[in-house]
Amino acid sequence: MDRDRRPVTAAGVTAVVSCGLLAAGIRYGWLGPDVGRGAGFCEAGRDWAVRQPANTFSNAGVPGARPDIGAGPSAHRRRATALACLVVLLGPGSAAMHATQAALGGHLDLLSMYLVAAFAVAYATMRWLRGGTRLLAGVFVGALAACEAIGAWDVQLPVVMHPGNAAFGALLLTATALEVAVMRRGGTTARHGYAYGSFAAILVAFAVWNVSRAWLCDPRSLVQGHAVWHLLCAVSAYLLYRYYASERSPAAIPSRDLARER
Template sequence: MNARISRLPVVAAATTAVVSCGLLALAVARGWLGPDVGRGNTFCEAARAGLVKQPANTFSNLGFVVAGLLIAAGRGGKPIKTVMACIVVLLGPGSAAMHATQSAAGGGLDVLSMYLIAAFAFAYAVMRWRRAGWAAMGVTFAAGVAGCELAGLWHEPIPVVMYAGNVAFGLLLAAAAGLEIAIIRRGETTGRPGFAYASIGAMLVAFGVWNATQTWLCDPHSPVQGHAVWHLMTGLAAYLLYRYYDSENPRPPGG
């Protein structure tokens, strides 16, 4: 029974990867996501004439799939492992849907995958900070995703972060980071907080690259794109965050 349980994260994440990436490949090949409306134009890379409009920004999303599979295959067996591994895997095809097609539907999948991981990180932090149960995490997670989707309905441009959905995404991540630091400082658990701080650092570097890509770092025809670096760095941040989650355990009485 224990061996079967230990295989669950790998089976779930691998199945998620195969099904989601396979469906994306079919959708791109058959035009299921709709016409190119220039949804990825703001991410520097020039659109190509082939099926995959932004190759670097598309294929760099494999970093999320790899990160999710590494989470699933890693040591540790906390209940959150399978859920997080699958959500991180979905970031890959979700983001690639937009960059490959530049379609409106692809853009919707991209932001939804972002909202899922941000709401997950926030909800898991809230649950542990409040010493609440899984039901509370589920409600917080659903509220986080819904809040981001509602914010995304505001289409007026916003300096630096482009639009309101990105603001909601960033606020959830910032709140999650703040809560994780507060949990560490509370001292009720043991673990390896260096992983948490490294994850936050990777996200800050990724955001710096993402922002620079909009201005002086932009080279539309370069095979190396700053936005692709954002994908790889945020995939690394997700993996490091899980390593922190996995290291965390209640502090023994008197410890």
């Protein structure tokens, strides 16, 4: 079966442009002064152009999504393209904070997380309610606005540290619950192993995120637990896309292939 290359092409362009802008921002100080943003993730800031090299360059692991054809977002080019681009933005967004430790870099880090989590909730809601692109867009914008509002609170929270992290986690839990509901209802077939793998990867990533902030912290090391968090988030995002891409209506699948697809 031929594959639509437009999502991965758009994701590639997004990666080149966003990484180019990030490099220029680091070079010319566009993101502002170092205010220690991201210093709570163990790695000590160096007096280098890139303040936290391990936590910065580990973001190169965020993958582009493969544009396989199915009845999920890969069958709808605009949705597939949007998701692929949003996933790619996770890397430069996070790197903006760790490379500069600037306040604006910290906001870009959170914004990139909000974008992907808001899409996950919006896409799950659209499928659960059997809606269309307008519903997806409305839920996406609403979820993103809610994250921005919550993230603006200037409070310190236990475990998750920042209200924005809490909003991100709440969106992921909501998306997970909706995906389970969609699976249980049936009506489509998908390779659920990808969804289980994505959820497992983000759970392990969150565990690493917590223990590496203090218990297993070596600030001068180039081997950082937070860098592992970035890599596992990349794995989780990729597997989530693969789950979406595998989803098809049973009517579109030859009967001999139904068992394999499930």
